[in-house]
Amino acid sequence: MxxxxxxxxxxxxxxxxxxxxxxxxxxxxxxxxxxxxxxxxxxxxxxxxxxxxxxxxxxxxxxxxxxxxxxxxxxxxxxxxxxxxxxxxxxxxxxxxxxxxxxxxxxxxxxxxxxxxxxxxxxxxxxxxxxxxxxxxxxxxxxxYDLYIQKSTSILPELISIRVTLKSKLECVNEEEYYLTQNIETGNGRIYPVCTKASVYxxxxxxxxxxxxxxxxxxxxxxxxxxxxxxxxxxxxxxxxxx
The missing domain is CATH 3.40.50.150 (Vaccinia Virus protein VP39)
Known part of the structure; x- marks a missing residue:
């Protein structure tokens, strides 16, 4: 992160x-x-x-x-x-x-x-x-994750609060290598990174x-x-x- x-x-x-x-x-x-x-x-x-x-x-x-x-x-x-x-x-x-x-x-x-x-x-x-x-x-x-690992790229469920939305994208390179990218989007449309291609499993x-x-x-x-x-x-x- x-x-x-x-x-x-x-x-x-x-x-x-x-x-x-x-x-x-x-x-x-x-x-x-x-x-x-x-x-x-x-x-x-x-x-x-x-x-x-x-x-x-x-x-x-x-x-x-x-x-x-x-x-x-x-x-x-x-x-x-x-x-x-x-x-x-x-x-x-x-x-x-x-x-x-x-x-x-x-x-x-x-x-x-x-x-x-x-x-x-x-x-x-x-x-x-x-x-x-x-x-x-x-x-x-x-x-x-049985619902999300079948594709090379999957969009995970958004987390939404009054002020911001957390958006998450899971990328699959192979069966052992996955990356997560997360961004926060504010009400006025500004985007702030949380993590970029963080290694996950x-x-x-x-x-x-x-x-x-x-x-x-x-x-x-x-x-x-x-x-x-x-x-x-x-x-x-x-x-x-x-x-």
């Missing part, structure tokens, strides 16, 4: 934490004894983390992008809440975070595709398994299942939204629970 500063101002608008998402996590976390240990990978500006930390949840947010991390830290005004943010990639997390510590690990807002190498994606699932408690789970939210449903089972997970549930509407082949969005 070479021009991420262009999206920081609009990030909370384009990736809002909805009431359905709050209720989804309230239900998910309620099965664990408090304080629940929660890790979010690619935490962005930290809205979800700060909200969950109010509910006796011990929260860790990881982010690689400095400008987003600074925004997340500014939101953490109540020092009594158990929330912390680190600038850290998925490659590093198993070295620096506690193994067998977390109840829930999340990677939302399509951020998993920026782990752009298939070997590293496999490692991601193995590392999550190491970081989780025995009864822990992983939550992923991403597009259903649009992981598919069968790969999620394969990598998860290789890592020792035994259950994968697919939904099309945070209301747990069952996903089908035509669902454009996926919320995945891996146990």
């Amino acid at each position: 070479d021009s991420i500063k262009n999206i920081v101002e609009y990030y909370d608008e384009l990736y809002p934490v909805t009431q359905e998402q709050y209720e989804f996590y309230d239900s998910l976390l309620s099965v664990f004894p408090k304080p629940v240990k929660f890790l979010n990978i690619g935490c962005g500006t930290g809205i979800l983390e700060n909200r969950l930390a109010k509910d006796i949840t011990d929260v860790t947010g990881l982010e690689t992008i400095k400008e987003l991390l600074e925004s997340a830290a500014r939101k953490h005004r109540n020092q009594l809440m158990a929330v912390r943010f680190f600038q850290m990639s998925t490659i590093e997390m198993v070295r620096f975070l506690g193994k067998g510590f977390y109840n829930v690990i999340s990677c939302l807002n399509n951020r998993i595709i920026f782990i752009h190498d298939k070997v590293l994606l496999r490692k991601f699932f193995f590392d999550c398994k190491q970081l989780l408690k025995p009864d822990g789970m992983v939550v992923l939210q991403l597009y259903n 649009p992981i598919r449903r069968d790969e999620i299942e394969s990598f998860a089972r290789e890592a020792g997970f035994t259950s994968i549930e697919y939904y099309s939204d945070y209301k747990k509407t069952p996903a089908n082949d035509q669902s454009s969005n996926l919320v995945v629970i891996v146990k």
